Amino acid sequence: MTEKNNLLEKLFFQPSKIPDAVAEALAQKLPEDAVSIFAFCDLNEQRQFTENWLIATDHHLVFAKVIDGEATNGAHISVPAVELTEIPFGRIRTLELLEGFTLNRLDVIGEEENLLLSVFFTRRQIRAIGNVRFVVEQKCNPKTDAPTNGTQHDVEKPEEKYRESVLQAIREAKSTVITRQQNVFARLMSYLGPHKKATIAGFAASIFLTILGLLPPYITRVLVDDVLQPAETGKLADPSFWIWVIIGSLALVWTGSVLMNFLRLRLMSFVGERIATQLRDELYQHLQKLSLNFYHQRSTGSIISRVTSDTDRLWDFITFGIIEFIISLLTLIGVAIALFLQDVSLASLVVIPLPLMLYLFYRHSSRMQGMFLRIWRKWSALTAVLSDVIPGVRVVKAFAQEDHEIERFSGRNKAVREEAFRIHRTWTRFWPSMVMLMHLCSMIVWAIGAPRVLEFVQTGGQSGMPLGVFIAFSGYMWMFWGPLQHIGMMTRTFNRAITSASRVFEILDTTPTIVTKKDAVKLSRLQGKIKFRDVTFSYDGIRNVLKTVSFDVEPGEMIGLVGPSGSGKSTLVNLICRFYDVAEGSITVDGTDVRELDLHSLRKQIGVVLQEPYLFHGTIAENIAYGQPEATLDNIIEASRAANAHEFICSFPDAYDSVVGERGLTLSGGERQRISIARAILNKPRLLILDEATSSVDTETEKKIQEAMQRLVAGRTTFAIAHRLSTLSSANRLFVMENGKLVEQGTHQQLLEKEEGVYAKLHKTQAELQALIAV
């Protein structure tokens, strides 16, 4: 909890609440006022970063300037001085926000059009400042007729609101704001839980494998010291028997290692695959639950790569990474023990350079990591050209820019090569040097060991080192380097796995913002009574796309929505489907707030046709029946006829069985629209939404579709968005949107009668255009 509260300090070095000094000064000056909301102002007039505060209390807007001078020097800890400027709400007329690249200004303008105060801040604070502004404006001009249905913005926890508004930007880029590496790792390991038996068996096999791997040099030693040499001197009775014993045990050891290796690989690769599959399933299930705003914030590519390549990397880590780390560690310890058992003084000599080697491997691996980061960047630049230019190849050809594009590609290609050269230069230099170092170590062992073997022979075994021990020693020494290298490189392996795991968990941890409430109302049959009350909505929490929109629609009414593009028409209909939740106000369907309705039962009864309909890969029939898989073929044909699609579908060689979508038949925009209209009609929606649904079909076809639809949608509430006013000729009422506001509503006739009305003007221009074409 406290950690969460300190996030701002941790991430941005920004105070996470009003400092005590400010709070005290405030309490002294305005003892009657409680803080209702506040924001941080991180810039001053001189464009230096500072720590000032803009605070809205019950009756005042307060600007707190913190003048702490040298307080941070620690020499003499002085209490920071606070300078308060308080303005009673009654004196404020309006607040104006002026945005810049980084510096933003909020002007507080008084009743006499005079500037009362200017505060400066970066974009990071804009949301929090916007909240303050909203509250102040509410308090300055209380709405005269304010039937806000109790949705009045009540600011309960100003501190939390302030923190959240600043953290929002991080949350949008990355759902988990803080991820501790240990936590991620522990969570990943918890996935091994259900596969306990296989995992334990796999680990046991790895331990056996390590032990078995340590045996061959020892067996060699026994062969040399206990069989060959005694045989030479005739001390051993039956040397050939013992030789076969030795060969037999070697064969056993090798067979055992192969078996153990087989076991650990088979077991762990299956466990890894099961976990990867489980993660993919969990991810996909969760993705289906997440709300649309999650998808707006991320590229499709980044979501896809989490489901595919990140889970694949985790498979790799579980199958090889962990086990290899354990084997390396055990081998290292085992070899060290074996070396010391052979000969303590020589072993100490060998172990001395180990830390150095470990460090070298580690340094190499981190250097490579930096270079991989660079080449990754160059690669992205290269693929960016590809994914940018290939879909736009028609434009390239139309403007004859092939040469320019070739040059652009080739430049970035060269940059990739330069980075690759750098990487190759580094590792090709590193490995031979390491091998040199290893040889040097073994030379030292030889230089010291070989004379001792000679001594052993010359003294007849009185002192010195037996030959077998020496041979075993050299053998063990070479077994050091592999594990050493693995462990040196381990940071990279772990980092990659942790990164992938965090990416996967991040999605799993994102909570859908639009969910059905626990005690939600199930709509059995939607009547189609829609009511908007002062609906204000914003996608990003900064700019309002809809501003206090209110209207009532009766069941069975057809509403035509017109207005310039970007005026918020699509947003309005999206809110009816509850793809997003409103910021202020409320939307009710059949008298119930949409937030109280069961999502599934609501959306199931709404048919939506978009301007750019999406067809899935599959046959036309499958696409039409997408929402109603159990529809009969008769139903499908009937719906297509209504959408005026039947005839063109039948003109394809494969008719309804034609495969469309990606890698399928290419359909024109109008054809796709008609198929998606058929899809909506087949669903027999109680509420139909047509978002520029017939914009790509010709007027003649549009008329036919309209006739058919009129029959079908009779008695159903319909929202139709169109630019061509003729499309909306059958609408009962028209809503005119402009700049997020509902500026006019009424029948065609009523709106035409409004002189200077937006609709009247629009109608006039379109009529003139028609006349022009007719001439």
Next chain:
Amino acid sequence: MQMNTIKLRRRSDGRLTLMPADESNGATATPVKVVRCFPWSLPTRYISILDDKNKELFLLENLEALEDKVSRELLINEISERTYLPQIQKIDAIEDEIDLFKWRVQTKSGERAFFTRRREIPREVAGGQVVLKDISGDRYVIESIDALDEKSRNWLWLYLD
């Protein structure tokens, strides 16, 4: 009205306004916004003056050609405020935070920590400056990479260029 003879003044509420050419017929001052068309490549040329509905009133091709001195000063002030960028002088660290990079820097305006998106590669603009945009939309500028100290350049080597 001749473009180079336009007059701008600051209103009592602090807003920059365009004075009417002829006040006799009751015309009043219009509050305006100022936009540079080429903020990086041609900072003092092509200055667009818009009203509150984003309708362009004037396109000033060259700031220097503006006759009224006060207006010129006001314009320069307004532009410099709108386009102010903290100048990065030293990079203390750049940390990899999975999908983000966390920067800790010293700017001309003081110390600052901010996050950039991994996939958003910093933009090198005309004149060799590098502009970074963080996740909140704040921008920072590195005037010249060569002018930075070695440690800063080492950090940049990893995460930029």
